Amino acid sequence: MSTPPHHPPTSYGSAASCHICGAIPAVHAVVRGHRGLVVTLRFLTEEGAFCRTCGTATYRRMTSDTLWQGWWGLLSVFAAPVTMVMNIGARSRIRALPHPVGNLRPQLAPGRRVLARPPALVIMAALVAALGAAVVPKLIPHTQPTFTAGDCIRNHAKWPEQDLEEVGCSSPEAEYWISDGDKCWGKDWLLYLEYSAEKKTLCAHPMSK
Numbered sequence: 001m002s003t004p005p006h007h008p009p010t011s012y013g014s015a016a017s018c019h020i021c022g023a024i025p026a027v028h029a030v031v032r033g034h035r036g037l038v039v040t041l042r043f044l045t046e047e048g049a050f051c052r053t054c055g056t057a058t059y060r061r062m063t064s065d066t067l068w069q070g071w072w073g074l075l076s077v078f079a080a081p082v083t084m085v086m087n088i089g090a091r092s093r094i095r096a097l098p099h100p101v102g103n104l105r106p107q108l109a110p111g112r113r114v115l116a117r118p119p120a121l122v123i124m125a126a127l128v129a130a131l132g133a134a135v136v137p138k139l140i141p142h143t144q145p146t147f148t149a150g151d152c153i154r155n156h157a158k159w160p161e162q163d164l165e166e167v168g169c170s171s172p173e174a175e176y177w178i179s180d181g182d183k184c185w186g187k188d189w190l191l192y193l194e195y196s197a198e199k200k201t202l203c204a205h206p207m208s209k
């Protein structure tokens with residue numbers, strides 16, 4: 001196993017040191033955040049030379065704050081994701097730095113990953129819940145009512161479309177009574193076969209008022 005080639009410090013630009021802690025190497029970056037209020041937008045930036053530790057901490061804090069505070073307005077629904085996409089470049093340059101040395105001041109604590117912080121967890125839970133609400137009803141089989149001769153029904157659709165519901169034959173809602181299909185005549189309607197409990201043709205006769 002060979003060790004990865006060591007990049008000389010000059011590949012990180014001029015002798016920049018972290019503007020927060022003074023360590024080297026550091027890279028110039030703009031880390032963005034967004035705070036959406038009901039009627040106003042606030043675009044937040046932190047610009048300067050970041051060492052890996054302070055840059056990671058800044059990126060995580062700004063991104064997590066954007067996830068938490070970035071959605072409270074109509075335009076923010078677009079501004080918050082754009083802000084996070086714009087941070088990808090800064091984040092990757094900060095992550096490419098080696099471990100910083102020689103800090104003169106305390107470094108920021110990177111803390112937990114953005115995805116492990118409460119704002120991201122809340123949003124992911126909401127997405128999972130929304131996905132579940134969209135998918136689960138489709139997984140529950142549609143219960144198709146079926147009828148036999150002698151049942152009474154009403155049609156919620158317009159014939160020949162059929163959206164049939166069984167109702168009591170003495171109910172005022174009863175529109176048709178059902179017989180076997182070979183007794184169909186006049187203004188009767190043949191039911192879709194899927195409505196037949198025994199998979200044979202059935203006929204709907206208007207109730208005689």
Ligand SMILES: [Zn+2]
Pocket residue numbers: 018019020021022023050051052053054055100103107108
């Ligand atoms: Zn630093």
